[in-house]
Amino acid sequence: MDRNIVYIKDTGILQPDRTKDVYAAFLNGLRDRGMQDSVMAVRVADIGAYNQGVVIKVLPDTTYYNVKDADINRIVDSIKEGKAVQGLAARKEPKQLRIVLRNCGVVDPDNIDDYLARDGYQALKKVLFDLKTPEKTIDEIKKSGLRGRGGAGYPTWMKWNFAKQMVSDQKYVICNGDEGDPGAYMDRSVLEGDPYSVVEGMMIAGFSVGATMGYFYIRAEYPLAVDRVQNAIDRCYERGLLGKNILGSNFNFGLEIRLGAGAFVCGEETALIASIEGRRGTPHPRPPYPSVKGLWEKPTVINNVETLANVPYIILKGGDVFARVGTATSKGTKVFALTGKIKNSGLVEVPMGTTIREIVFDVGGGIFNNKAIKAIQTGGPSGGVIPKDFLNTPVDYENLQKLGSIMGSGGMIVMDEDDCMVDIARFYQRFCFEESCGKCSPCRIGTAQMLNTLSKIAEGMGELSDLDNLRRISQAMQKAALCGLGQTAPNPVVSTLRYYQDEYEVHIINKKCPSKKCRNLLSYKIIPEKCKRCSVCMMNCEAKAITGNKDDGYVINMDKCVRCGKCFEVCKFKAVSKE
Amino acid sequence: MSKITKEELDSMAKQPKKEDKDWIKVGMSSCGIAAGAEEVFKTLTEEVKKRNIKVAIKKCGCAGMCSVEPLVEVNVEGMPQVTYGKVNKDVAIQILDDHIHSHRLVNDHIYDIQAKKPNG
Numbered sequence: 001m002d003r004n005i006v007y008i009k010d011t012g013i014l015q016p017d018r019t020k021d022v023y024a025a026f027l028n029g030l031r032d033r034g035m036q037d038s039v040m041a042v043r044v045a046d047i048g049a050y051n052q053g054v055v056i057k058v059l060p061d062t063t064y065y066n067v068k069d070a071d072i073n074r075i076v077d078s079i080k081e082g083k084a085v086q087g088l089a090a091r092k093e094p095k096q097l098r099i100v101l102r103n104c105g106v107v108d109p110d111n112i113d114d115y116l117a118r119d120g121y122q123a124l125k126k127v128l129f130d131l132k133t134p135e136k137t138i139d140e141i142k143k144s145g146l147r148g149r150g151g152a153g154y155p156t157w158m159k160w161n162f163a164k165q166m167v168s169d170q171k172y173v174i175c176n177g178d179e180g181d182p183g184a185y186m187d188r189s190v191l192e193g194d195p196y197s198v199v200e201g202m203m204i205a206g207f208s209v210g211a212t213m214g215y216f217y218i219r220a221e222y223p224l225a226v227d228r229v230q231n232a233i234d235r236c237y238e239r240g241l242l243g244k245n246i247l248g249s250n251f252n253f254g255l256e257i258r259l260g261a262g263a264f265v266c267g268e269e270t271a272l273i274a275s276i277e278g279r280r281g282t283p284h285p286r287p288p289y290p291s292v293k294g295l296w297e298k299p300t301v302i303n304n305v306e307t308l309a310n311v312p313y314i315i316l317k318g319g320d321v322f323a324r325v326g327t328a329t330s331k332g333t334k335v336f337a338l339t340g341k342i343k344n345s346g347l348v349e350v351p352m353g354t355t356i357r358e359i360v361f362d363v364g365g366g367i368f369n370n371k372a373i374k375a376i377q378t379g380g381p382s383g384g385v386i387p388k389d390f391l392n393t394p395v396d397y398e399n400l401q402k403l404g405s406i407m408g409s410g411g412m413i414v415m416d417e418d419d420c421m422v423d424i425a426r427f428y429q430r431f432c433f434e435e436s437c438g439k440c441s442p443c444r445i446g447t448a449q450m451l452n453t454l455s456k457i458a459e460g461m462g463e464l465s466d467l468d469n470l471r472r473i474s475q476a477m478q479k480a481a482l483c484g485l486g487q488t489a490p491n492p493v494v495s496t497l498r499y500y501q502d503e504y505e506v507h508i509i510n511k512k513c514p515s516k517k518c519r520n521l522l523s524y525k526i527i528p529e530k531c532k533r534c535s536v537c538m539m540n541c542e543a544k545a546i547t548g549n550k551d552d553g554y555v556i557n558m559d560k561c562v563r564c565g566k567c568f569e570v571c572k573f574k575a576v577s578k579e
Numbered sequence: 580m581s582k583i584t585k586e587e588l589d590s591m592a593k594q595p596k597k598e599d600k601d602w603i604k605v606g607m608s609s610c611g612i613a614a615g616a617e618e619v620f621k622t623l624t625e626e627v628k629k630r631n632i633k634v635a636i637k638k639c640g641c642a643g644m645c646s647v648e649p650l651v652e653v654n655v656e657g658m659p660q661v662t663y664g665k666v667n668k669d670v671a672i673q674i675l676d677d678h679i680h681s682h683r684l685v686n687d688h689i690y691d692i693q694a695k696k697p698n699g
Contacts, residue, residue, distance in 0.1 A: 046691075
């Protein structure tokens with residue numbers, strides 16, 4: 001049975017959805033030609049194209065966009081003839097490339113045999129028996145151009161090389177799985193979906209630097225990830241892939257899990273080390289860097305989950321193969337957790353150099369509810385917002401930095417016209433304020449002062465001098481804070497001020513919130529001409545701020561109104577105005 | 580459990596990857612579980628047993644399409660490999676009825692089809 005498969009989907013934004021009609025027409029076309037048994041037509045829920053009208057895709061690779069009813073029969077005929085309709089068909093290049101996520105969603109994370117069947121531990125074998133030396137292994141990583149995926153983008157081979165050159169009786173490898181950025185969950189998904197790759201990456205890192213012990217530092221909030229990694233470690237010990245004389249070589253390596261207790265700062269490497277040692281998770285100044293003096297004062301390599309998941313692929317395929325993907329300075333792919341006002345939120349992996357527009361519109365399907373895009377936030381509290389004018393920027397470490405944001409761990413939050421930038425800055429500042437460890441005063445006091453100032457602006461009590469104050473505090477923190485988190489905590493404020501100062505000024509001068517988000521600046525009113533006097537708003541008003549009756553109409557008493565917006569939401573006739 | 584040796588890994592690398600027999604995979608990462616994948620997994624396991632269908636029910640991690648979880652991927656002989664999204668108990672049963680039993684795809688829940696030739 002060799003049937004052609006055709007999928008059909010109306011990707012247009014105009015209602016109503018024509019998928020079912022086109023599908024019926026298509027089936028009729030098939031029946032007229034007696035092809036109903038040789039072609040299987042299906043309505044799919046997602047076809048990988050957006051705002052392209054009716055899309056018909058004939059597997060394996062012919063896609064028709066904006067199909068008109070008159071075209072349907074031509075397409076049916078073309079299937080019979082076995083070639084595409086000239087002038088109608090378009091080829092679509094896949095935008096995603098899966099290296100880190102190569103096994104995610106494919107293997108059973110609890111089953112080591114599944115992983116072994118997908119080239120599992122072949123990279124380790126290559127390191128132990130073909131490359132044989134740490135030098136050659138590190139050289140492959142150097143060729144690959146892999147940089148740390150935790151955020152800062154430090155070349156991985158250099159980190160490993162520093163630790164390798166240290167003379168010490170004991171060295172360590174740590175996998176940083178303490179992912180705390182709002183909106184980011186790449187590391188969790190990799191640990192949950194493909195723990196063995198990270199374990200294998202750890203072992204290769206261990207061999208390269210001469211470590212015999214490694215620690216997974218995983219957030220306690222990720223119980224499933226902890227379970228799956230623990231299971232992977234147990235199975236590896238059982239099968240002799242961890243422990244002494246691995247695969248008959250003289251390489252010994254052990255792994256253990258340490259739970260992070262939920263402090264954002266513990267993702268910072270010096271604080272993370274303190275936390276594993278059983279001390280309070282606060283950072284200390286560097287140098288000395290952990291690769292010189294890390295866990296229990298021994299040379300320690302700390303890598304992010306995603307970095308380590310890349311390692312087996314690089315070793316197996318060769319560093320130069322990996323380096324062919326990406327841009328001049330940023331090699332390979334990057335996993336993003338695409339969230340916010342986006343149609344298809346989820347984990348995406350794209351080659352470095354893919355533009356933000358491609359990620360948001362081609363992979364993510366565009367903005368929810370067909371609103372206009374306003375900005376993209378990357379890098380969490382250490383990053384910033386990128387306005388829509390820069391959507392065509394290719395994503396890599398340098399480009400994002402130029403725009404005043406960072407790659408960070410890879411959270412990508414899409415914002416639409418309803419998002420207020422003062423509110424966004426306030427949200428991140430509150431996060432940083434609550435998560436500041438308090439050890440250094442620039443961060444402890446700076447975040448509090450910035451949060452107060454932002455709240456003041458959002459509540460309509462801001463003054464223009466506040467903007468200068470925000471900038472001054474930001475600079476002080478960037479210069480004087482002890483660790484990376486404190487130094488980057490002002491970034492969301494700095495970047496929103498850089499691109500959206502006018503929005504701040506409207507809050508301060510006009511006491512209005514253009515995005516209608518800041519509650520205290522809103523006022524609600526019933527428009528008598530539109531009001532149908534159904535009284536739904538009055539019945540839903542918990543503050544009893546709406547009075548009136550069916551004859552005289554209804555009014556909102558702004559003194560009593562708590563600005564919950566319920567009346568605005570429940571009014572079917574759009575008779576409540578929000579300003 | 581037997582220890583894995585270098586020789587075993589060598590032979591694994593040389594062997595052509597053999598196609599798995601018929602299977603259904605359910606995405607069981609946090610995103611899937613939060614959307615109700617456990618119930619889908621349970622339903623599939625029970626129904627397959629009840630109807631005596633020879634198909635392995637497996638679990639896997641996040642396939643990336645978190646917004647349409649629970650995801651169920653189906654690979655049976657004679658049919659393309661299909662990823663179904665927004666699968667609940669009813670859709671899971673429909674997959675067994677239509678896709679596996681009658682060799683018809685389940686409309687409106689398809690999110691991805693691997694373009695492999697049937698029987699290939």
